[in-house]
Amino acid sequence: MTSPTNITPDALARAAQLHEQQGRLADAIAAYHELLTRWPDRPGSWYNLGVLLRKARQFPAALACYQQALARGVTQPEEVYLNRGVIYSDFLHQYDAAEHELNCALAANPTYVPALFNLANLHEDLGRRAAAVATYEKILQIEPRNAQVLGRYAGVKTITGPADPVIGRLEEELANPGASAADQASLGFALGRALDSCGVYEAAFDAHVRANRFSRASVPPQISRYDRRTEETFIDRITAAFPAAPASVATAAAPAPAMTAGPQPIFICGMFRSGSTLIEQLLASDPQVTMGGELDILPRLVAGQLAGFPESPAATSPGQLAQLAADYRNSLAQLFPSATRVTDKRPDNFLYIGLIKRLFPTARIVHTTRDALDNCLSIFFLHLDPAMGYALDLMDIGHRYLQYTRLMQHWKNLYGDDIIDVSYDAYVHSPDAESGRLFSRLGLEWRGQTHLEGASAQAVKTASVWQVREPVYQRSSGRSQHYARQLDPLRAYLETGRLR
Numbered sequence: 001m002t003s004p005t006n007i008t009p010d011a012l013a014r015a016a017q018l019h020e021q022q023g024r025l026a027d028a029i030a031a032y033h034e035l036l037t038r039w040p041d042r043p044g045s046w047y048n049l050g051v052l053l054r055k056a057r058q059f060p061a062a063l064a065c066y067q068q069a070l071a072r073g074v075t076q077p078e079e080v081y082l083n084r085g086v087i088y089s090d091f092l093h094q095y096d097a098a099e100h101e102l103n104c105a106l107a108a109n110p111t112y113v114p115a116l117f118n119l120a121n122l123h124e125d126l127g128r129r130a131a132a133v134a135t136y137e138k139i140l141q142i143e144p145r146n147a148q149v150l151g152r153y154a155g156v157k158t159i160t161g162p163a164d165p166v167i168g169r170l171e172e173e174l175a176n177p178g179a180s181a182a183d184q185a186s187l188g189f190a191l192g193r194a195l196d197s198c199g200v201y202e203a204a205f206d207a208h209v210r211a212n213r214f215s216r217a218s219v220p221p222q223i224s225r226y227d228r229r230t231e232e233t234f235i236d237r238i239t240a241a242f243p244a245a246p247a248s249v250a251t252a253a254a255p256a257p258a259m260t261a262g263p264q265p266i267f268i269c270g271m272f273r274s275g276s277t278l279i280e281q282l283l284a285s286d287p288q289v290t291m292g293g294e295l296d297i298l299p300r301l302v303a304g305q306l307a308g309f310p311e312s313p314a315a316t317s318p319g320q321l322a323q324l325a326a327d328y329r330n331s332l333a334q335l336f337p338s339a340t341r342v343t344d345k346r347p348d349n350f351l352y353i354g355l356i357k358r359l360f361p362t363a364r365i366v367h368t369t370r371d372a373l374d375n376c377l378s379i380f381f382l383h384l385d386p387a388m389g390y391a392l393d394l395m396d397i398g399h400r401y402l403q404y405t406r407l408m409q410h411w412k413n414l415y416g417d418d419i420i421d422v423s424y425d426a427y428v429h430s431p432d433a434e435s436g437r438l439f440s441r442l443g444l445e446w447r448g449q450t451h452l453e454g455a456s457a458q459a460v461k462t463a464s465v466w467q468v469r470e471p472v473y474q475r476s477s478g479r480s481q482h483y484a485r486q487l488d489p490l491r492a493y494l495e496t497g498r499l500r
Contacts, residue, residue, distance in 0.1 A: 009035055009038070009039045009042060009045075012031055012032075012034060012035040012038075013031075013032075013035060013045060013048075015031050016028045016029075016031035016032045016035065016048070016052075019031060020052065025052060025055060025056055026056075028052055029049065029052050029053065029056065032045055032048060032049040032052065033049070036049065040068075040072075041072055042072075043068070043069045043070075043072040043073055043074035043075075044069070044074065044075075046065050046066070046068040046069035046072060046074070047065070047066065047069040047074055047080060049065045050062045050063075050065035050066040050069065050080075050083065051083070053065060054083065054087060057091075059087050059091050059092055062083075062087060063084055063087060063088075066080050066083055066084050067084075076109075077104075077105075077108045078105040078106070078108040078109040078112045078115060079105075079114075081101045081102065081104040081105035081108065081115070082101070082102065082105045082112070082114055082115050082118065084101040085097075085098045085099075085100075085101035085102040085105065085115070085118060086098075086118065088101060089118070089122060089125075091335075092335065093293075093335060093336070095122065095125070095126060098122060099119070099122060102115050102118055102119045102122065103119075106119070111142050113139055113142060113143060113146070116135055116138060116139045116142075117139060117148075117149060119135055120132050120135035120136050120139070120149075120152065121152075123135060124152075124156060129156055132156045133153070133156050133157060136149055136152060136153035136156065137153070140153065145173065145176070147173060147179060147180075147182075147183035147184070147186045147187050148183070148186045150169065150170065150173060150186075150187065150190070151170075151186040151187055151189065151190035151383075152190075153166070154166050154167075154170055154190040154191075154193070154194055155190060155193060159194045159197050159198055160198075161198050162195070162198055162200050164194070164198070166194065167191065167194050167195070170187050170190055170191040170194065171191065173187050174187045174188060174191065180218070181214045181215075181217035181218040182214070182215075182218040184210075184211070184214040185211050185212075185214035185215040185218055185383065185386070186383065187211075188207055188208070188210050188211025188214055189207075189208065189211040189215075189381070189382075189383040191207045191211075192204045192205070192207035192208035192211055192381060193381065195207055196381070196482075199482075201482045201483060205483055205486050208380060208381050211383070212380065212391075212392045212393070213392075215383065215386040215392055216386060216389075216392045218386055219386045219387065219389070223386075223387050223389075224389070225389045226389035226390040226392075226393070226396045226400075228396070228399050231390075231399065231400065231403050232403060234310075235403045235406060235407050237310050237311070238310045238351065238354065238407060238410075239407065239410045241310035241311050241313065241314060241354070242310070242313075242354030242410075242414065244414065245357065245414040245415055246357065246358060246361060262326075262328075262329030262330055262332050262333040263290070263329065263332045263333060263336055263339040263340060263341055263342045264340065264341045264342070265292075265328070265329075265332060265341070265342055265343075265344050265360065265363070266283060266289065266341055266342070266343045266344065266364070266366065266442065267343075267344050267349050267353075267356055267363060267364075267365045267366065268280055268283075268343055268344065268345040268346075268349065268365075268366045268367075268368065269346065269347060269348070269349035269350040269353070269365060269366070269367055269368070270347055270350065270367055270368035270369060270370075271347060271370070271375050271379070271400075271401060271404055272347045272378075272379050272382070272384070272391075273370070273375055273378035273379050273382060274347070274368040274369060274370040274375055274424060275368045275369075275370055275422070275424030275427065276345050276347055276368045277345065278368075278424065278427070279366060279368050279422050279427070279438070280293075280343045280345045282435055282438070282450070283343055283366075283438075283439075283442070283444070284343065285449040285450065286439070286444050286445070286449075288340045288341050288444065289340075289341045289342070289343060289444070290336050290339035290340075290341065290342045290343070291342075291343055291345075292332070292335070292336065292342040292343045292344050292345065293343075293345055294345055294346045294347075295332075295335075295344045295345075295346060296346075297328055297331045297332070297344070298328070298344070298346070298349065298352050298355070298356070299346075301324055301327070301328065302352070302355070305320075305324060305327075306324070306355070309355070310354070310355075313354070313355055313358050321358055321359055324359055325359040325360060328359065349365070350367070350404060350407060350408060350411070351407070353365055353411045353415070353419070354411065354414070357414075357415060357418070363418070364418050364419075364420055364441065364442060365411075365415075365418065365419050365420065366420050366422060366438070366442075367408065367419050367420060367421050367422065368422050368423075368424060369421055369422070369423050369424065370423070370424040370425060371424075371425055371477065371478070371480070372401060372494050373480035373487055373490065373491060373494070374425075374477065374478065374479050374480045375401065376394065376397045376398055376401055376487075376490060376494075377479065377480045377483060377487065378479070379391050379397050380394050380397055394487070394489075394490050395489070395490065395493060395499065397490075398490050398493045398494055399493075401494065402494065402497060417441075420438060420441045420442070422434060422438055424477065425477045425478075428477050429477070431450070432448065
């Protein structure tokens with residue numbers, strides 16, 4: 001609806017802000033469009049519209065609005081360049097463009113820490129260790145007590161031993177009484193990782209225990225803790241909602257046909273830290289395969305058009321499911337316009353296998369597995385989002401693992417060989433055999449290549465970014481042996497399903 005001709009630009013801006021506060025994103029965008037059609041020389045409003053369009057996932061339009069803000073002399077242009085860089089990096093996967101925008105931000109303000117931090121992260125993602133180290137060091141010259149940066153810096157530095165100065169610096173900052181719980185978590189995980197890398201296992205485990213406690217303390221009170229009964233009920237609901245494979249599912253022996261429109265997805269799932277990134281890198285060594293990383297397309301479908309999951313797909317007509325599948329492929333095509341096949345590597349895709357098979361009946365799902373104790377320990381040692389409450393407690397991780405294996409067994413009963421298990425432990429001990437088997441099952445040509453061929457030219461966004469860029473190594477397989485005493489209760493729980 002058009003506003004009265006006598007309305008002021010400030011009134012329209014206030015109306016847009018009110019719409020946004022009340023969750024009416026489309027109305028807020030429309031108000032800014034009307035404002036800027038009448039009064040285009042308002043750089044701050046162009047910036048605000050760019051922010052809203054980014055939230056609405058209208059990325060090209062958001063970039064154009066940010067450019068208008070820059071062209072019209074917006075104050076603090078470094079923040080605008082940063083936002084453009086994040087869109088290019090995190091959503092459009094255009095890493096050269098992202099780096100250009102971040103460098104523009106630093107040309108406008110050489111000490112702008114958010115741009116430096118994002119640039120250091122980008123260097124990490126692209127495998128530029130020396131550049132990442134140098135950029136983190138520059139930030140620490142500006143903000144010596146920045147715990148998050150110090151933690152990331154410790155992760156890219158080579159730790160020479162227990163007396164390494166980086167370890168001493170982490171311990172010193174952990175003793176700072178003014179450090180927040182979130183800061184202490186960042187520092188504690190970095191210290192634990194550094195101690196583990198030089199074989200000081202007892203102290204490494206203790207550091208991770210403390211880090212997880214700090215991480216839990218940093219969680220806002222409105223975020224619920226992991227509830228085991230709630231998780232069990234959710235898995236029960238999923239298995240009840242998908243009691244049988246649709247009649248249209250192809251037999252395991254039939255080759256998976258090419259998609260009729262857009263890139264063909266290759267779904268990868270498993271527990272966090274089960275080797276999914278390594279396997280994605282391996283698949284991307286084939287020129288037909290583009291790495292998609294942890295795409296959010298399925299979770300957005302579930303939260304939007306399929307609200308009420310897991311029961312909602314049963315009430316969705318075949319025509320609606322076909323449209324959702326087309327929407328998924330269109331999203332892939334927008335992100336990766338020249339791709340033939342794209343990996344969708346979200347570990348928690350295992351929750352959606354039934355939905356995936358409804359949308360794409362001939363889809364093959366790559367399921368990465370790992371020794372249970374190694375897998376659970378690796379999650380406990382990883383600084384995940386504290387909202388993922390199960391990751392903060394070893395026994396909660398064990399519970400989540402048991403629920404995951406219960407659901408995966410249900411999917412295997414339904415879909416059989418359409419689920420392709422790939423063992424991380426088998427791969428690191430016999431990469432050629434495992435790779436050849438996986439490629440054959442997916443209809444790809446195995447040429448004896450390694451996962452490094454996939455990693456070399458593409459960004460790797462994972463906590464194990466440096467591990468996946470190394471030749472295959474075996475030191476993480478069997479890692480739990482270093483912590484046998486600490487893991488004894490977890491081992492018994494995983495074996496019996498009962499707490500002591």
